[in-house]
Amino acid sequence: MKKDQSAPSLEQKEPSVHEDAHHAPKLPYGLFAETVRQAPIAIAITDDKANIIYINKAYTDITGYTLKESIGRNQSMLSDKRTPRNVYEELWSKLSEQIPWRGLLLNRHNDGHPYLADLTIAPILNLQGETTHYIGMHRDTTEVYQLQQQVVDQKLLIEMVVDSMPVPTILLDEKGRIVLDNQAYKKLDSDLGLREPSKMFMQILREDMGEEWERLKSKNLGFTNREVRYDRGGRHGPRWFACSGTWFSRDDASVDAFFKQSANTYLLLTLNDVTQQKKIEADIRFNALKALMAEEEKIQSLRETLLGAMHHIQGPINLLNAAKTLLERRGGERQNPALLDILEQILVAGEDSLDRLKQCIPEADGTAMRMVNLNQILHECIVLLTQRLLAAGVVIDWQPTPILPTVMGMENRLRAMFKQIIENAIDAMNQSGAQKRELRISTWPDEELVNVCIEDTGPGIPENLYVKVFEPFFSTKSGGGRHHSGMGLTMAQEVINQHLGLIRFDPTYQQGCRVHIQLQTNAQQHSGNRPYAYG
Numbered sequence: 001m002k003k004d005q006s007a008p009s010l011e012q013k014e015p016s017v018h019e020d021a022h023h024a025p026k027l028p029y030g031l032f033a034e035t036v037r038q039a040p041i042a043i044a045i046t047d048d049k050a051n052i053i054y055i056n057k058a059y060t061d062i063t064g065y066t067l068k069e070s071i072g073r074n075q076s077m078l079s080d081k082r083t084p085r086n087v088y089e090e091l092w093s094k095l096s097e098q099i100p101w102r103g104l105l106l107n108r109h110n111d112g113h114p115y116l117a118d119l120t121i122a123p124i125l126n127l128q129g130e131t132t133h134y135i136g137m138h139r140d141t142t143e144v145y146q147l148q149q150q151v152v153d154q155k156l157l158i159e160m161v162v163d164s165m166p167v168p169t170i171l172l173d174e175k176g177r178i179v180l181d182n183q184a185y186k187k188l189d190s191d192l193g194l195r196e197p198s199k200m201f202m203q204i205l206r207e208d209m210g211e212e213w214e215r216l217k218s219k220n221l222g223f224t225n226r227e228v229r230y231d232r233g234g235r236h237g238p239r240w241f242a243c244s245g246t247w248f249s250r251d252d253a254s255v256d257a258f259f260k261q262s263a264n265t266y267l268l269l270t271l272n273d274v275t276q277q278k279k280i281e282a283d284i285r286f287n288a289l290k291a292l293m294a295e296e297e298k299i300q301s302l303r304e305t306l307l308g309a310m311h312h313i314q315g316p317i318n319l320l321n322a323a324k325t326l327l328e329r330r331g332g333e334r335q336n337p338a339l340l341d342i343l344e345q346i347l348v349a350g351e352d353s354l355d356r357l358k359q360c361i362p363e364a365d366g367t368a369m370r371m372v373n374l375n376q377i378l379h380e381c382i383v384l385l386t387q388r389l390l391a392a393g394v395v396i397d398w399q400p401t402p403i404l405p406t407v408m409g410m411e412n413r414l415r416a417m418f419k420q421i422i423e424n425a426i427d428a429m430n431q432s433g434a435q436k437r438e439l440r441i442s443t444w445p446d447e448e449l450v451n452v453c454i455e456d457t458g459p460g461i462p463e464n465l466y467v468k469v470f471e472p473f474f475s476t477k478s479g480g481g482r483h484h485s486g487m488g489l490t491m492a493q494e495v496i497n498q499h500l501g502l503i504r505f506d507p508t509y510q511q512g513c514r515v516h517i518q519l520q521t522n523a524q525q526h527s528g529n530r531p532y533a534y535g
Helices: 029-038 056-065 085-096 141-164 183-192 197-209 211-218 275-329 337-360 374-384 386-393 411-432 490-499 521-529
Strands: 042-047 053-054 103-107 114-125 129-138 170-173 178-181 222-230 239-251 263-273 370-372 393-400 406-411 438-446 448-455 503-507 511-521
Touching: 042 056, 056 129, 085 103, 085 114, 114 141, 141 178, 170 183, 170 197, 183 197, 197 211, 197 222, 197 263, 211 222, 222 374, 239 275, 275 337, 275 374, 275 411, 370 374, 370 411, 374 386, 374 393, 374 411, 374 438, 374 448, 386 411, 406 411, 406 511, 411 438, 411 448, 411 490, 411 511, 490 503
Parallel strands: 393 438
Antiparallel strands: 042 053, 042 129, 103 114, 114 129, 170 178, 170 263, 222 239, 239 263, 370 406, 438 448, 448 511, 503 511
């Protein structure tokens, strides 16, 4: 194929509109020439062997080669020789197919220093569609490349630092999306059984901090060591995390903000696993709880004994009152003044004895109300009763909602109540001689309520006794050589009433006994609303 080796003539006639029906209106030839000469990008025109036949002023400015030093020389004079051979092979492969090529080449300035060239080369075709010349346009992008590399290096350095941090760390944008995380955080996915743990932590922290969350965010401040408890349930023990976060703002780098600057807010959140520390604290706490619960059980036993004595004394006193009333209603000749006097003395002595016994009854725990995590209380009860559960061969199925809203309550009284209900379930399964001994405990939130469900595989309670079991001194327990005062559920009812809650038995449960307890969340109690009848 014969190719025209000559340079494009500057005297060539402008193409007519018949040659290109869509051609723009005719412009003076000199305007085209000046456009190329004054263009701020280096332009070189070569023959089909890449020998230079024309350069503009910008070419000299960028390369350092003058017109005299360039004309007739091959374009390869700019090569730094460190550009990989395959880059040139790709370049010429495209050009041989008459396809423009664009890429980066490492060039060398006339004074010897290297620079990075962003180059575009396109073939120039004659009327027969043959390549006769090439036009090359390039600019020095060394400074831009160095800045880009600096940004990339800084980004990699930050990622390496974050990734090497021993605690889970995440960077979140305003919508809670993860911008950056580390390996320690990724490990939480499997450890906690959650797909995106960040959503759970963000939700808890928002609810826990309330208005303080928005206040700190608006001022680009932070928080430290906000503790979050996570109960996965089953064979997994509770996990504790001390959460710390810092908000900061950065200018928006999107195209939309090019002329009108706006800032994006980010949250850097660290999740320090303090479970081991909490376990040590829990061991110390359990030892103290055992002593406390033992003392409370003694006091409770004394209360039940005294209340039982008062109950049994009250019966004869009521009979004596009835006898006295009958005697007083008889006619004068039938009355026995001496007997009435003796009855009056007995009644006064009996009432005095009741008053003395009443004064001896220890007062119930008057601990002030505080925010309580029912998951924690129930877990403590399970740990405290572990020996009894093992001895009775009871299998525990612990299914808490991992994150449960807090309730405002008296911690000791709630713990004693749940412990009593669980002990009742163990006793029921022991007495019935049940082959399958399972105790299922679950928790879940429901709008403004926290629900606790305790199920056992014992004999259950007949439906006609659902109300009667809450009466003082009524008990379904018998035998076994153990004394039952019948005050356990009465005390449980008292605790529930103090907390404006609800306790009931589920009549639809056929595999044993199911106790359902509902308590108001801390937020609902503060509102003063009662979403249900309690008692």
